[in-house]
Amino acid sequence: MRSRINISVVGCHAEGEIGDVIVGGVLPPAGKTMMERMIAMERDHDHIRQLLICEPRGSVARHVNLIVPAISPDCAAGAIIMEPTEYVPMSGSNTICVATVLLETGMVPMQEPVTRFKLDMPGGIIEVTAHCQDGKCQSVTFRNAPAFAAVLDGVLEVAGHGTMALDIAYGGMFFGIVDAKALGFQVTADEARDLAVLGEKIRKAAREQFPVTHPDFPNVRGVSIVQFAMPFEGSGTVTRNTCIVAPGRSDRSPTGTGTSARMAVLHARGQMAVGDELIHSSIIGSRFVGKILSADQTNGRATIIPQITGRAWITGTHNYMLDPDDPWQAGYMLSDTWGVTPTLKQ
Secondary structure, eight states: OOOSOEEEEEEEEETTEEEEEEEESOOOOOOSSHHHHHHHHHHHOHHHHHHHHSBTTOOTTEEEEEEEOOSSTTOSEEEEEEOSSOEESOOHHHHHHHHHHHHHTTSSOOOSSEEEEEEEETTEEEEEEEEEETTEEEEEEEEOOOBEEEEEEEEEEETTTEEEEEEEEESSSEEEEEETTTTTOOOOGGGHHHHHHHHHHHHHHHHHHOOOBOSSOTTOBSOOEEEEEOOOOOTTSEEEEEEEETTTEEOSSOOHHHHHHHHHHHHHTTSOOTTOEEEEEOTTSOEEEEEEEEEEEETTEEEEEEEEEEOEEEEEEEEEEOOTTOSOTTOBOOHHHHTTOSSTTO
């Protein structure tokens, strides 16, 4: 068997969202910070993402995470998150997958009943607390980087749909948050296609009309994901949402960074306080529990420190190879599943 590569991947999903983890066969990209490494990965080594996420080896529903040595000496490992159309500073479901794989493969020693360690991510250092029993990581709780509301009650024009209210918040990437009920949705599985189509229209309009940029990371700009949120009914109550991941599909998990972003908006409106919880339910009924740990001012912005709790499960292992004669070395995308937006740069 001939192959130009041999990449070892541990399959994993967090509350239904695929977040597979590369554990061998790919060297870490160059960079003095994790953000620099993420940028270098996208610039110089994007063929890895294309190979594993594009067809015929991957799918639009897949994320892939590359484990790399940590730069910060107090972190157990670093990770670079590769999504279908972009590289992101942080992702909740992917963080939960990474933590679970590190523990259950023995890359990070598991201590029962609780293992604590830090992950070096492009968006910041993430503190992980994993609850473990009988060799299984039962759940992962992580302390996220600061989240903040960037736009409240923005007026967005969407072709064919008129104007709608839009909040924009950062929770690890920028989310455009819209009122699902006001738009006629209940966020149920039978609405998935309609939500995906409208979500992509909203995302594209928001990127044109609200050019937000992270104050610390100038390369992180524009709305990446649109969240359809049902009304918040108070701390500790279950609230449905779905986040439309480009190029147009519902996140199967409740979305950890989306939960962080929404808590930032609810805090900015006075609807959530420090210590309050947001139990987010996804379109398939899986749950993350979000909590506001603290509130502060960061670089002149009101910020919160979010905490997210969720679960992940390993699904198997795979070694990916690439025959030199394979005509689809970098894979391909078709509009029947990938839509018409293969990259956020469009």
